[in-house]
Amino acid sequence: MNRTPPPPLLKPVIALLTLAIFLIDAFTPLDIAIAVLYVVVVLVSVHAWPRYLLRITALCVVLTVTAYLLSSWGDLVDASAGRCLVSLSAIGISGYLAYSSHSANERLWQREESLRESRLQLAHASRVTTLGELAASIAHEVNQPLAAISANGAAGLRWLNRPEPELDEVRAAIGRVLSDTERASDVIKRIRALARKSDPQQQALDLNEIAKASAALVQRELATHRVRLQLDLAPQLPQVEGDSVQLQQVVINLLMNGMQAMDAQGGGELGLRTFVQDGAVHLAVSDSGPGIAPEHSGKLFDAFFSTRSDGMGMGLAICRSIVESHGGRIAAVPKEGRGACLQCCFPLRMTEAA
Ligand SMILES: Nc1ncnc2c1ncn2[C@@H]1O[C@H](COP(=O)(O)OP(=O)(O)OP(=O)(O)O)[C@@H](O)[C@H]1O
Numbered sequence: 001m002n003r004t005p006p007p008p009l010l011k012p013v014i015a016l017l018t019l020a021i022f023l024i025d026a027f028t029p030l031d032i033a034i035a036v037l038y039v040v041v042v043l044v045s046v047h048a049w050p051r052y053l054l055r056i057t058a059l060c061v062v063l064t065v066t067a068y069l070l071s072s073w074g075d076l077v078d079a080s081a082g083r084c085l086v087s088l089s090a091i092g093i094s095g096y097l098a099y100s101s102h103s104a105n106e107r108l109w110q111r112e113e114s115l116r117e118s119r120l121q122l123a124h125a126s127r128v129t130t131l132g133e134l135a136a137s138i139a140h141e142v143n144q145p146l147a148a149i150s151a152n153g154a155a156g157l158r159w160l161n162r163p164e165p166e167l168d169e170v171r172a173a174i175g176r177v178l179s180d181t182e183r184a185s186d187v188i189k190r191i192r193a194l195a196r197k198s199d200p201q202q203q204a205l206d207l208n209e210i211a212k213a214s215a216a217l218v219q220r221e222l223a224t225h226r227v228r229l230q231l232d233l234a235p236q237l238p239q240v241e242g243d244s245v246q247l248q249q250v251v252i253n254l255l256m257n258g259m260q261a262m263d264a265q266g267g268g269e270l271g272l273r274t275f276v277q278d279g280a281v282h283l284a285v286s287d288s289g290p291g292i293a294p295e296h297s298g299k300l301f302d303a304f305f306s307t308r309s310d311g312m313g314m315g316l317a318i319c320r321s322i323v324e325s326h327g328g329r330i331a332a333v334p335k336e337g338r339g340a341c342l343q344c345c346f347p348l349r350m351t352e353a354a
């Protein structure tokens, strides 16, 4: 639920309407309960000044009584006293109803906020758990550029220590050290981003980049489980709008599920494919495992549904909540041959769709 700001002209219009009602009520000889129109002021003020609703209702009451005193001075107990009472009741009742409805909306909004916050916390906790499972992969990913830095540093030193130093070789070795340093720092940045707990950042994203970054993080894990990963990424994939950390979490969860499904058979093939279809960007993870049993297909995305002895059953539930918060959908789709295929689709960014 979003709080939308009131239209910019609403406040001046309410102020003018209030003034007009007061002037007509106080200074014209009309025999109608014009002050009843303060009900409109009260009802519209819910959108313009929701926090001051009671004060605005009180102001309308004061203006009604003032106009009555000004217009009926000298003969206070005439027909206009009845009209004044009708107006005051209408204003009081509408003020009370508007205030109750605003308070109910406010409570609903706060509940939705705390639900959103809990979802973010759950997603974060699950990300940190996954990072723990990927510790070996992460260590390997960081270790690779570090080993290369060390080898290039040693080579550079050897070239320098020659009787006639080979400066071109030293320069090339330092260049490689710098680019490997950048690689290592990129890996650490990616892992820190996954471990960090921050509000989702909406930005233009290339799902191919997300797929590659996720695949890099699970590479070692795949090798340990004797799983071959085949990337099939569509060239010039249109961008989607979203949070890169959350989408990486989805892809990593799907890859880990596929890998774990093939554990019992001692490994297999995993496919990660991106493509465009029906005006949406799709990402599919397929495996050559046992597939999804028909009796499980309706519960896959339920929280705490797991057939694994050490599974929490939260991976796919979190994937669905992330994908849907990006305006997308996720489902298990039929697959040719053995195995399962989980596919998500995301709407194109506005500029891409136009
Ligand atoms: N690729 C797949 N092949 C076969 N079954 C799958 C596959 N992916 C998911 N499942 C089934 O869906 C269940 C729920 O998956 P989910 O990722 O939500 O939880 P989990 O992997 O069991 O535990 P975790 O919370 O640690 O991820 C799995 O236990 C498994 O039975």
Ligand SMILES: [Mg+2]
Residues within 6 Å of the ligand: 253, 256, 257, 311, 314, 315, 316
């Ligand atoms: Mg899982």
